[in-house]
Amino acid sequence: MSPASPEPPEARRALGRRTYAWLDERLDLGSVVAAARHKTVPIHRKSVWYYFGGVTLFLFLVQVATGLLLMLYYRPGPDSAFESVQFILAKVEFGWLVRAIHSWSANLLLLAAFVHMFSVFFGRAYRKPRELTWVTGVVLLLISFAFGFSGYLLPWNELAFFATKVGTDMMGVVPLIGKPLLTLLRGGEDVTGLTLFRFYGIHVAVLPAVMTAVLIVHLALVQRQGMSAPEKWESEPPAKRRTMPFFPNFLLRDLLLWVLVLNVLAILAVAAPFGFGPFEWPLGEKADAFAPSPEGIRPEWYFMFMFQTLKLLPARIGPVEGELVGVIGFGLAGLVWLLIPFVDRSPKGSRFVRWSGGAVLAYMVAMTVWGYS
Amino acid sequence: MMTRRFSGLGCAIGGVTLLLLGALPVRGQIPDGDSCAECHAESDDPAFDVAAYYLVDIHARAGLSCADCHGGDPTSTDEDESMDEAAGFRGAPTRLGTPEFCARCHSDPEYMRRSAPGLAVDQLTLYRTSRHGELNREGDSAAATCVDCHGAHDIRPASEPRSRVHPQQVATTCGTCHSNETIMKKYGLGTDQVAGYEKSVHGLSVSSGRDLSSPTCNDCHGDHGALPPTVESSFAVCGHCHVHNRELYASSRKRAAFDDLGEPGCVACHGHHEILAPSEEMLSLDPDSYCADCHDDDGSEASTAILRMRASLDSLRLALERGEIALDEAEQKGMYVTEIRFDLQEPRQRLVRARTEVHGFTAAAVEEICGEGQALADSVIHAAQGALDEYRFRRSGLAVATLLISAFAWALYRKIRTLD
Numbered sequence: 001m002s003p004a005s006p007e008p009p010e011a012r013r014a015l016g017r018r019t020y021a022w023l024d025e026r027l028d029l030g031s032v033v034a035a036a037r038h039k040t041v042p043i044h045r046k047s048v049w050y051y052f053g054g055v056t057l058f059l060f061l062v063q064v065a066t067g068l069l070l071m072l073y074y075r076p077g078p079d080s081a082f083e084s085v086q087f088i089l090a091k092v093e094f095g096w097l098v099r100a101i102h103s104w105s106a107n108l109l110l111l112a113a114f115v116h117m118f119s120v121f122f123g124r125a126y127r128k129p130r131e132l133t134w135v136t137g138v139v140l141l142l143i144s145f146a147f148g149f150s151g152y153l154l155p156w157n158e159l160a161f162f163a164t165k166v167g168t169d170m171m172g173v174v175p176l177i178g179k180p181l182l183t184l185l186r187g188g189e190d191v192t193g194l195t196l197f198r199f200y201g202i203h204v205a206v207l208p209a210v211m212t213a214v215l216i217v218h219l220a221l222v223q224r225q226g227m228s229a230p231e232k233w234e235s236e237p238p239a240k241r242r243t244m245p246f247f248p249n250f251l252l253r254d255l256l257l258w259v260l261v262l263n264v265l266a267i268l269a270v271a272a273p274f275g276f277g278p279f280e281w282p283l284g285e286k287a288d289a290f291a292p293s294p295e296g297i298r299p300e301w302y303f304m305f306m307f308q309t310l311k312l313l314p315a316r317i318g319p320v321e322g323e324l325v326g327v328i329g330f331g332l333a334g335l336v337w338l339l340i341p342f343v344d345r346s347p348k349g350s351r352f353v354r355w356s357g358g359a360v361l362a363y364m365v366a367m368t369v370w371g372y373s
Numbered sequence: 374m375m376t377r378r379f380s381g382l383g384c385a386i387g388g389v390t391l392l393l394l395g396a397l398p399v400r401g402q403i404p405d406g407d408s409c410a411e412c413h414a415e416s417d418d419p420a421f422d423v424a425a426y427y428l429v430d431i432h433a434r435a436g437l438s439c440a441d442c443h444g445g446d447p448t449s450t451d452e453d454e455s456m457d458e459a460a461g462f463r464g465a466p467t468r469l470g471t472p473e474f475c476a477r478c479h480s481d482p483e484y485m486r487r488s489a490p491g492l493a494v495d496q497l498t499l500y501r502t503s504r505h506g507e508l509n510r511e512g513d514s515a516a517a518t519c520v521d522c523h524g525a526h527d528i529r530p531a532s533e534p535r536s537r538v539h540p541q542q543v544a545t546t547c548g549t550c551h552s553n554e555t556i557m558k559k560y561g562l563g564t565d566q567v568a569g570y571e572k573s574v575h576g577l578s579v580s581s582g583r584d585l586s587s588p589t590c591n592d593c594h595g596d597h598g599a600l601p602p603t604v605e606s607s608f609a610v611c612g613h614c615h616v617h618n619r620e621l622y623a624s625s626r627k628r629a630a631f632d633d634l635g636e637p638g639c640v641a642c643h644g645h646h647e648i649l650a651p652s653e654e655m656l657s658l659d660p661d662s663y664c665a666d667c668h669d670d671d672g673s674e675a676s677t678a679i680l681r682m683r684a685s686l687d688s689l690r691l692a693l694e695r696g697e698i699a700l701d702e703a704e705q706k707g708m709y710v711t712e713i714r715f716d717l718q719e720p721r722q723r724l725v726r727a728r729t730e731v732h733g734f735t736a737a738a739v740e741e742i743c744g745e746g747q748a749l750a751d752s753v754i755h756a757a758q759g760a761l762d763e764y765r766f767r768r769s770g771l772a773v774a775t776l777l778i779s780a781f782a783w784a785l786y787r788k789i790r791t792l793d
Contacts, residue, residue, distance in 0.1 A: 086711065086712065089709040090709055090711075090712050097767075244793075249789065249792050249793065252788060252789050253789060255785060256785045256786060256789065259778055259781055262778060263778040263782075266771055266775065267771065267775070270767050270771040271707070272707055273707045273708075273709070274709075283711070
């Protein structure tokens with residue numbers, strides 16, 4: 001029997017053309033490709049910030065993929081969750097890698113989302129007509145927080161158990177809705193196995209569904225309205241405005257960055273499967289409600305600025321509990337942040353809003369560093 | 374109208390509540406109408422620290438007043454009337470009379486059943502068998518009585534860390550007299566027992582709070598019937614906790630030999646009071662070792678057995694150390710080795726068993742247990758090495774992946790440059 005001769009390039013190209021034609025006939029791909037070719041991306045000094053949205057999206061896709069793989073072996077429940085994570089780490093082929101990438105990717109996702117959000121804020125990319133893009137973006141960040149908080153409990157280890165207890169306790173101080181919300185989330189008065197089941201359901205079903213829906217709206221808005229450009233770029237005559245085609249030039253750049261981020265993820269996962277410094281997730285001991293709370297309970301780094309603030313507040317501020325003042329304060333600040341496009345409506349941008357945003361960023365960084373020092 | 378009625382009702386309820394709360398006894402508060410407490414509260418003498426009594430003493434917590442122990446009429450404010458011996462006033466006991474004074478209640482089963490049913494009532498009987506009790510009977514007022522160990526008016530439950538008889542305080546309590554050269558000189562006793570005990574494996578275990586069930590003075594010498602263990606009884610005393618060691622020693626050839634020599638079993642090798650943590654080094658024929666007191670390194674059956682036991686114990690210990698080092702290294706490199714580390718418990722347990730088996734003085738038995746432990750330790754070392762190999766595999770895999778990703782990234786970069 002003679003060996004099969006390799007297919008000539010012309011034949012391969014012909015097969016590709018035929019497949020495209022078959023799909024085009026049914027899906028009208030031509031209009032999509034034409035639209036993509038027509039779409040351009042502004043080129044200016046701040047173009048680099050455009051890529052962080054794409055990186056956040058890529059890391060979300062990594063989360064979905066690794067999360068699905070972890071679900072194959074993870075078994076929720078107070079008697080099985082910790083053991084199944086142990087099993088994933090010790091027995092499942094490349095289980096350690098999947099878990100490490102899931103954990104690292106979650107942290108990098110939050111980091112990229114923060115960078116993306118502040119670059120949008122300081123570039124005033126939220127201005128008309130992109131108010132809703134900003135709102136959906138902030139909602140996506142809040143959903144990412146919820147992902148991080150609910151996922152932290154799932155290994156059912158000592159640190160996660162007590163950190164969840166402290167975190168949900170804070171929720172309980174909110175007047176009127178605090179207690180019912182706490183009971184609903186915990187499945188009772190205390191953090192128990194029921195809480196684990198609820199957090200698992202929220203983490204793998206509720207949040208992904210909501211995130212996907214909001215993400216589709218966010219991406220649709222970006223596609224519909226195009227990339228926001230600095231006011232200076234927009235004020236230049238059309239002939240002087242530099243742009244690049246979205247497809248393939250910008251998309252290939254995005255892809256290049258995604259590939260590099262993937263490599264960074266791989267390096268981090270192999271070098272530090274359980275993280276290091278503020279990014280640390282040791283499995284440790286199994287959760288035990290009757291054990292004394294371990295020393296050094298602290299939240300994930302992205303909650304640290306809030307945790308540190310609440311720690312510094314006195315027990316009472318006037319007639320009100322200090323913790324309540326802190327929780328309500330953060331709630332109101334979040335609401336203002338969400339509504340920034342409607343607060344800053346002046347054509348040139350409010351200097352007060354810009355400086356306030358700078359102060360918020362400086363405060364978050366300072367409190368986070370303080371929390372770890 | 375309605376509001377006024379409700380506010381009146383609220384005031385009435387509040388007033389009654391306050392009255393009821395005021396009527397409840399408060400810990401540390403001197404009761405009203407107790408003339409003993411009221412007069413003695415004004416005294417500067419610490420022996421009459423009435424406030425401290427009502428704050429901490431277990432008897433006060435049980436509701437006992439001064440008159441319950443000392444007699445008299447606390448309702449009378451007249452000194453002669455309230456402390457009238459004809460009316461039952463007993464006053465403060467003498468040192469010699471203290472045991473009987475306390476025993477009025479503590480040796481009365483009927484009374485103790487009502488107030489503290491879990492407490493023994495044989496303290497006085499046991500005390501009389503003790504050296505302290507003997508000296509007391511002989512009229513030695515310096516001999517320890519109840520108050521020397523328990524205190525007089527500030528007696529706390531033994532479970533409270535500040536109690537004189539809490540495990541962490543017992544050595545200090547005994548040492549008050551037994552570490553005092555002036556007091557002990559009269560009895561011809563040394564004063565280094567507490568200092569030695571504090572350095573011992575038992576003392577360190579108790580003082581660090583690691584294990585409060587570790588023995589302290591009263592666990593070996595008895596509580597109320599305090600007597601030093603004799604040569605014969607030391608074996609039984611230690612064996613009370615070290616059961617396997619005792620059984621092995623009892624059935625060994627050594628017991629008869631030690632008995633013939635008049636050597637107290639356990640104490641001969643481990644000492645007393647300053648019992649340091651044992652180690653393999655104790656099994657040695659070096660001139661300053663315990664074994665060398667009787668055995669020379671002459672190739673005899675006994676000396677060979679000593680060296681064989683030592684060699685097998687050392688070998689297992691080193692294997693465990695190698696396993697620990699390999700696991701630490703793997704863990705430090707980010708490998709998950711918790712399960713493998715758990716497997717190290719079995720060979721570690723074998724080492725404990727083998728060390729215990731030494732008390733049977735049979736080399737073959739020690740070697741057999743060490744052999745089992747060695748095999749288990751070897752499998753842990755093998756698994757730890759596997760984890761390190763896996764780490765190297767991961768690094769190689771990462772290098773290959775990085776190479777491929779970099780090549781792809783380079784190709785993308787070239788493509789972008791071409792497009793631009």
